[in-house]
Amino acid sequence: MSVVLEAVGLTKTFTLGGGFFGLGAKRTIRAVDDVSFTIGKGRTLCVVGESGCGKTTIGRMILRLTAPSAGSVRLEGEDFTQLRGEELRTRRQRVQMVFQDPAACLNARMTAAEIVAEPLVNFELLDPAGRARRVEQLFDQVGLSRGMMGRLPRNLSGGQRQRLGIARALASSPAVIVADEAVAALDVSIRAQILNLLRDVQRQTGVAYLFISHDLAVVRYIADEIAVMYLGAIVERAPARELFEAPAHPYTRALIASIPATHPRFRKKRAALTGEVPSAAALPSGCRFRARCPLASDICATQSPPMRAIAPGHEVACHNTTTINQGG
Amino acid sequence: MMAPLLDVQGLEISLRTGDAARPLVHDLSFRIEAGEALCLVGESGSGKSVTALALMGLLDPKKLRPTAGRAMFEGQDLLALPPDRMRALRGHRIAMVFQEPMSALNPVQRIGDQIAETIREHRGTSARDAESQAVDLLDLVQVPDAKRRAREYPHQLSGGMRQRVMIAMAVALRPALLIADEPTTALDVTIQAQVLSLIDDLRRELGTAVLLITHDLGVVAEIADRVLVLYAGRAVEQAPVATLFDAPEHPYTAALIQSIRHLQNFAEGDRLIEIPGGMPAPGRWVEGCAFAERCAYALPDCATRLPDFRRRAPEHFAACWRTPPFGGAGK
Numbered sequence: 001m002s003v004v005l006e007a008v009g010l011t012k013t014f015t016l017g018g019g020f021f022g023l024g025a026k027r028t029i030r031a032v033d034d035v036s037f038t039i040g041k042g043r044t045l046c047v048v049g050e051s052g053c054g055k056t057t058i059g060r061m062i063l064r065l066t067a068p069s070a071g072s073v074r075l076e077g078e079d080f081t082q083l084r085g086e087e088l089r090t091r092r093q094r095v096q097m098v099f100q101d102p103a104a105c106l107n108a109r110m111t112a113a114e115i116v117a118e119p120l121v122n123f124e125l126l127d128p129a130g131r132a133r134r135v136e137q138l139f140d141q142v143g144l145s146r147g148m149m150g151r152l153p154r155n156l157s158g159g160q161r162q163r164l165g166i167a168r169a170l171a172s173s174p175a176v177i178v179a180d181e182a183v184a185a186l187d188v189s190i191r192a193q194i195l196n197l198l199r200d201v202q203r204q205t206g207v208a209y210l211f212i213s214h215d216l217a218v219v220r221y222i223a224d225e226i227a228v229m230y231l232g233a234i235v236e237r238a239p240a241r242e243l244f245e246a247p248a249h250p251y252t253r254a255l256i257a258s259i260p261a262t263h264p265r266f267r268k269k270r271a272a273l274t275g276e277v278p279s280a281a282a283l284p285s286g287c288r289f290r291a292r293c294p295l296a297s298d299i300c301a302t303q304s305p306p307m308r309a310i311a312p313g314h315e316v317a318c319h320n321t322t323t324i325n326q327g328g
Numbered sequence: 329m330m331a332p333l334l335d336v337q338g339l340e341i342s343l344r345t346g347d348a349a350r351p352l353v354h355d356l357s358f359r360i361e362a363g364e365a366l367c368l369v370g371e372s373g374s375g376k377s378v379t380a381l382a383l384m385g386l387l388d389p390k391k392l393r394p395t396a397g398r399a400m401f402e403g404q405d406l407l408a409l410p411p412d413r414m415r416a417l418r419g420h421r422i423a424m425v426f427q428e429p430m431s432a433l434n435p436v437q438r439i440g441d442q443i444a445e446t447i448r449e450h451r452g453t454s455a456r457d458a459e460s461q462a463v464d465l466l467d468l469v470q471v472p473d474a475k476r477r478a479r480e481y482p483h484q485l486s487g488g489m490r491q492r493v494m495i496a497m498a499v500a501l502r503p504a505l506l507i508a509d510e511p512t513t514a515l516d517v518t519i520q521a522q523v524l525s526l527i528d529d530l531r532r533e534l535g536t537a538v539l540l541i542t543h544d545l546g547v548v549a550e551i552a553d554r555v556l557v558l559y560a561g562r563a564v565e566q567a568p569v570a571t572l573f574d575a576p577e578h579p580y581t582a583a584l585i586q587s588i589r590h591l592q593n594f595a596e597g598d599r600l601i602e603i604p605g606g607m608p609a610p611g612r613w614v615e616g617c618a619f620a621e622r623c624a625y626a627l628p629d630c631a632t633r634l635p636d637f638r639r640r641a642p643e644h645f646a647a648c649w650r651t652p653p654f655g656g657a658g659k
Contacts, residue, residue: 050516050517050518050519051487051516157606157609158372158606159606160606187371187372187543187607188371188543188544188545188584188587188588189371189583189584189587189602189603189606189607189622190371190603190606191587192587192590192591192600192601192602192603193602193603193604195600196599196600196602199599214516214517215517216517217546217591217592218591220591220592221591221594221600254518255517255518258517258518258520258521259517259546259592260520260521260544260545260546260547260549260550261546261549261550262545262546262549262573262585262588262589262592263549263570263573263574264549264550264552264569264570264573265570265573266549267549267550268521268525268550270525271518271521271522271524271525272518272521273518273521273522274522276486276488276489276519277486277516
C-alpha cells in the first residue's frame with residue numbers, strides 16, 4: 001500500500017494571555033499534541049472527537065491553512081510543510097477539501113459550472129475546451145444533472161450543494177481530500193446519498209480521504225481506519241470494524257455508547273459519560289481523560305499513557321486497557 | 329375523558345409573498361397529553377420549527393402567520409391570543425428551549441440573575457428568594473457547583489452548561505408544556521446524551537409535557553412517547569414510539585428507519601440504503617403525495633391524489649395509499 005499522506009508529530013500550540021508588554025502570565029494551549037498517522041492510496045482515515053479535540057486544526061494543518069508549531073506533513077513522499085511559492089501552488093492540486101456547509105464556501109455569485117471549473121483555472125489545468133469537458137464529466141460523476149450547470153448555489157438544495165463541493169474538490173484530481181464534517185449538516189435522507197457518493201468516487205479515482213467528524217455512527221461506513229481524539233491527542237487508533245467490536249479506550253467506549261438508539265427498546269438508562277471536556281488551557285496532569293474516566297487509577301494522575309499496540313494496527317493510550325478487556 | 333393539554337386542529341402556516349400566501353404547513357393536527365413527550369420529527373424545511381414558533385406566538389408576522397386552524401391550550405386558542413396574553417403565558421405555562429442557547433441568554437447578565445429575574449417577573453418573589461430558587465434550579469438541572477456558577481456569565485459556560493441553564497430557566501415557573509427545538513443538535517455526542525436524559529428526568533419529576541422537535545430519529549428513539557413525522561409541511565405518520573419503529577405505516581418513515589439502522593449494521597461491500605432525490609422546497613405546491621417522487625412504492629395516482637391522514641390502528645395514523653410491508657427503501 002503506498003502512503004499518500006503522512007503526518008509526523010503534528011503539533012499546534014497557541015499562546016494566551018501575556019497582557020500589555022507581555023507583563024501578564026502567558027499560557028500555552030496545545031490544541032494538537034504530537035499527532036502522527038499515515039493514509040494509504042484510496043483509503044479513508046476518520047478522525048473522530050468532540051469539539052475542541054483538535055480535529056479541525058489537524059485538517060487545516062494538512063491543507064496548510066494553519067502552520068504547525070512542530071511536526072510535518074508529507075504528501076506523496078514530499079515534505080508539504082516546507083514548500084513555498086510556485087512549488088506549493090502546484091502541489092496544492094493534490095490535496096483538496098470538502099467542508100460542512102457548502103453554502104458558506106461556494107462563491108454565491110458563480111454558477112455551479114464556474115465553481116467546479118475554478119480550480120482548473122487557478123491551477124492552469126487544461127485548455128478552455130478541455131475544462132468544459134472536465135466540468136461535464138465531474139457533474140456526471142457526482143450525480144448532478146448538466147441542466148444545473150447554470151444555477152447559482154442558492155438555487156440548489158443542501159445535498160446538491162454538497163455534490164457540487166465534492167465535484168469542485170475532485171476537479172484537480174487530488175490524491176487526498178480533507179472532508180471536515182462533510183455530512184454533518186445534511187438531512188438523514190440525504191446523508192446516505194453523499195456517503196455512497198464519496199465511496200463511489202474513491203473507488204473510481206483512488207483518492208484518499210481524511211474524514212473529520214464528531215459523529216462515530218456516521219464514520220463507521222466510510223472509514224477504513226479510525227483515530228479517536230481527545231483534547232488534542234489521539235487516544236486510540238484501529239481498523240474501523242475492530243474499533244467498534246473491541247474498543248479499548250474508555251473514551252472510545254463512551255463515544256460508542258453515546259450513539260443514539262436505533263429503536264426505543266435500546267434506550268439508554270443514563271448518559272455514558274458525566275462531566276465535560278476540560279479546557280485545553282488547563283490540561284490535567286497525567287492522562288488527559290482521567291477526570292471523566294470510570295477506570296482512572298493513581299498512575300493516571302501522574303503519568304501520561306503512551307500509545308501502545310494491543311493488536312495489529314490497533315493502538316491505545318491507556319494505562320488500564322487490560323482492566324477494560326477483562327471487565328468486558 | 330379529560331381534554332388534552334394541547335390540541336392542535338387543522339393548523340396552516342403561510343409565508344407571505346407579495347399578495348399571495350404560500351402555505352408551508354398544511355392541515356396539521358395533533359394532541360399532547362399532560363406529562364407526555366411528543367416528538368415532531370422531520371428534515372429541514374418540513375415545517376417542524378415554524379409549527380413550534382407558531383404555538384409560541386413567535387412567528388415573524390411580516391413573513392409568516394397561521395392562516396387556519398386552532399391550538400387549544402388550557403382552554404385558550406394560542407393562535408388567537410392577543411400578544412400581551414401570549415407574553416404572559418410564554419415562559420409561564422409554556423416554555424421553550426432552542427438549539428443555540430446563547431441566542432436566548434443575555435450575554436451581560438449573570439446566569440443566576442437571569443433565572444431569578446424570570447421568577448420575580450412572574451411570581452413577584454423577593455430578590456433574595458428568587459436568587460436562592462435560581463441556585464436550586466441550577467442544582468435541579470445538574471449544573472455542578474451551582475452557587476458559584478450562578479455568578480458566572482453565559483460566555484464562561486460550555487455549550488452543554490448553557491443548554492442546562494436554558495432548561496433551568498424554561499422550567500423555573502413549572503410550565504405545563506416545554507417546547508424544545510433541536511435542543512441537543514449543537515452539542516457534543518457525550519453531552520447530547522446527558523441533556524436528553526436531563527429533559528426526560530425533569531419531565532418525570534415535574535410532570536411537564538414535552539414537545540421535542542428534531543431531525544434525528546436517534547433522539548426520537550431515546551425520548552419520545554409518541555411521534556409525529558412531518559414531510560413537506562404535512563403530517564405523514566403518527567404513532568407510539570415503539571410502534572413507529574416496529575411497524576411504520578408510511579414508506580418515508582420506513583426508509584428513514586432502515587437508513588439509520590443500516591448505518592449501524594451493514595455488511596462488507598453494502599451500499600448504504602438511501603432515499604433518492606430530495607424533499608420539495610418549502611412552500612412548493614405539490615398536487616398529490618409530496619413523497620411520491622422519491623417513493624419506491626408509489627402508484628401512478630400518488631403524484632396527483634393526496635392521501636388522507638387516516639387511522640390505521642388505534643393511535644396509529646398515516647397518509648399513504650399503500651400498506652406495508654415496505655421492505656426496501658427508496659427507488
